[in-house]
Amino acid sequence: MSLVTMQELLERAEQKGCAVGAFSVGNMEMVLGAVRAAEEAETPIILQIAEVRLPNSPLELMGPMMLAAAKNAAVPVAVHLDHGLRPETVHKALEMGFTSVMFDGSQLPLSENIRTVKNVVQLASDYGATVEAELGVVGGNEGEGKAHEVLCTDPADAVRFCDETGVDALAVAIGNAHGNYPVLPALRFDVLEKIHKAVSVPLVLHGGTGITPEMFRKCIRLGVRKINIATASFDALARSAKACCDEQDGAPNYFALSACEAAGVYENVKRHIAIFNMR
Numbered sequence: 001m002s003l004v005t006m007q008e009l010l011e012r013a014e015q016k017g018c019a020v021g022a023f024s025v026g027n028m029e030m031v032l033g034a035v036r037a038a039e040e041a042e043t044p045i046i047l048q049i050a051e052v053r054l055p056n057s058p059l060e061l062m063g064p065m066m067l068a069a070a071k072n073a074a075v076p077v078a079v080h081l082d083h084g085l086r087p088e089t090v091h092k093a094l095e096m097g098f099t100s101v102m103f104d105g106s107q108l109p110l111s112e113n114i115r116t117v118k119n120v121v122q123l124a125s126d127y128g129a130t131v132e133a134e135l136g137v138v139g140g141n142e143g144e145g146k147a148h149e150v151l152c153t154d155p156a157d158a159v160r161f162c163d164e165t166g167v168d169a170l171a172v173a174i175g176n177a178h179g180n181y182p183v184l185p186a187l188r189f190d191v192l193e194k195i196h197k198a199v200s201v202p203l204v205l206h207g208g209t210g211i212t213p214e215m216f217r218k219c220i221r222l223g224v225r226k227i228n229i230a231t232a233s234f235d236a237l238a239r240s241a242k243a244c245c246d247e248q249d250g251a252p253n254y255f256a257l258s259a260c261e262a263a264g265v266y267e268n269v270k271r272h273i274a275i276f277n278m279r
Helices: 006-016 028-041 059-072 087-096 110-125 155-165 189-198 213-221 231-247 254-277
Strands: 020-024 045-050 076-084 100-103 130-135 169-172 203-205 224-229
Touching: 006 020, 006 076, 006 130, 006 224, 020 028, 020 076, 020 231, 020 254, 028 045, 028 059, 028 231, 028 254, 045 059, 059 076, 059 087, 076 087, 076 130, 087 100, 087 110, 100 110, 110 130, 110 155, 130 155, 155 169, 155 189, 169 189, 189 203, 189 213, 213 224, 213 254, 224 231, 224 254, 231 254
Parallel strands: 020 045, 020 224, 045 076, 076 100, 100 130, 130 169, 169 203, 203 224
Antiparallel strands: none
């Protein structure tokens, strides 16, 4: 249908009482699989890539491909920079045409996080782009980055942060973590509820891999309107690729491998879309 801003998809999610899935991609097959699932489900999605992935999936290559896929999709698709760590990377994504950016200043002191995100909001406004930021510390690690302990978002800090930055969406820490959970996480729904009642911006849940459908739906009822899925898609691709290689006789077939990678991501994205659309 068209390339859209994340703000449009967040507003749609609010109206429908659901969450929009934000699916991380790292190659062409992941893009193809995610868009195919969205089109089949007739549901908008967000294609995103985190800054820590760029050494393996350069922005100058991935960005144009993600944007082209969004523009040619049969459903609305936003293209998002996830966990931008440097203002220059955020600027590069905006210049490229990304319709949404996240600056992750969660490791900074609150005042510095506010100041930096406020500058990003002002910059993004020149491009008509949506801005997400994070407050508190989501655990685990994004890509091969340093692992972090969870630090739950303080509801009072969330009010100040949203008021002073003008951010469009807020990623919260409620016991969620990036990567695969060794055990089922104990999400702080009480903290999420307090934040939801205190701020008016849509909330974002990172670290979605491994969270149960019931937990997802409870988060959605408490104001989460965007849910990030990364590790589950990368794992699905790897499993599908391995199965394809194990089954091949004779010379390896690249085209079969490519199709299997896209299919693995398609199945994972399709499953999560169904969960996020349920009330």
